[in-house]
Amino acid sequence: MEGPPMMRVRFAPSPTGYLHIGSARTFIFNWLFARKHHGTMILRIDDTDVDRNTDASLQSIYDGLNWLGLGWDEHYRQSERLDLHKRLAYAIFEKDLAYRDFTPAHASPDDPVEAGADTPKQSWQFNPGMRELSREESDRRAAAGEPFVLRYRVPRGVGRTIRFADGVYGPQAKEADDIEDFALLRSSGLPTYHMASCADDADLGITNIIRGQDHLSNTFKHVLIFEALGSGPAPEFAHLPLLIAPDGAKLSKRKHGPVVSVTTYRDAGFLPHAYINFLCLLGWSPKNDREQMTRQELIDAFTLSGVNRSNAVITFTDADPIDPKALWLNSQTLRTVTTAELAPLVRQTLAAAGLAAQEPPERLEQTIEILRSRFATLLDFAGRGRCCFADDYPVAPEAEEKLNVPQARELLRELGARLEADPDFTEASVEKQLRGLATERGVKAGVLINGSRAALTGQTAGPSAFAVYIAVGRERAIQRLKKV
């Protein structure tokens, strides 16, 4: 088979928290890249940290991904591939590119108890005495059951420079002397992230690694591992700028709460595509001022060279967790997607509020058509739109005022009677009846127009008063006018 090799990319979340915004964007960029190049999108669950993995976060990752609705082509779990990781780690050991380190584990430097505030951290390279251990000595201690971690033997004192070309950040270089002897296998025998990740990337034939910039410095280690594996050329790397909070810090559940979860946007009534569109505009630009784009347009426009190098702030506050631009994009999308696409989502939203279970599809679509031009989220259909699907809706004080205008109630009741006798009940016919009545009685049409909206919806703001009649429906409209 000739031609360029099939592109294979992966999204590799670890189930140690819910799917957060930055991860979602990484997934999307990988997906876009795969689709653009007719490649394969792989979902790989990086669950090698048995202490921190939870089923709940695994579930929330699937929930978030399923909501986005982009899908994937292949699926793996690292916990099912541990034999491969170990085998490849020992292959590196056999090449003498790794060694056993019998030094007992020490606490994490993040541990506030251990990390003395006044003792600046030294750059650590390796534990004394372990690199030089003879193979015989090493084997003997291992056979005796002494615990050890397997560490990569980073080349030292030979002036070696590790290099790779990043698809976003350009040529990267780092002195091997600045890289510590990182672990491949823990004393439990389980692989570390670095080992498992590279082993799988090599085994799964990943051609392009697109991930967060927090891995940029790790990549030098990965280059070393791929080199030691000796299984062909390393994948190409591309790192994405991070999404950060308004305070400039990396998004974290602990510090910023649930606003960093994609489910916040789902639950706020976002359309999946609008959210995808929003995320795409963070750290990437099509360079032509386009913002609202369809899925296909995003695929066509996506390039690594369009990716930025500086972190992007996502706006949220305690009072309002939603980025204003995301909200704008959602309202735009709400107005432009086809009704056929929108209807199922609206029906779902209404169902969740116990509404419109019996609503015929044609009527639902007609109502959506009228309402959507001034809504921002799906939730609005069950909120401000409730009066179109139920009779128990709140009536605003300002709406009462509109009805308290002299003659308003009496005229509305009369209008109700006339509409009842009108077989048409279209926007045009309602307008004709309403204006006719107003002229007849010598009042301004506005009294009936604003009164209608108030009587029919309990609100003073909303669609054209005539359209409101259609949205509310003949039966409900006449009933509401009668008892006004």
Next chain:
RNA sequence: GGCGCUAUCGUCUAACGGUUAGGACGGAGCCCUCUCAAGGCUUAAAUACGGGUUCGAUUCCCGUUAGCGCUACCA
């Protein structure tokens, strides 16, 4: 501390040495109008700082500052 990365309006971004530094969100104002949105128009708002290189720097180089990341038997 060491190493790496980054730096354009409040925010997201455009300008691959020459522009009145452009667009979008949000803000302000006007128009439209049966209300509210939408839409149209207008407006305020940015090249972190200091040195170079160059006829000319947002753009290239160096330094400073700031931010972020890595520096775990986390990922």
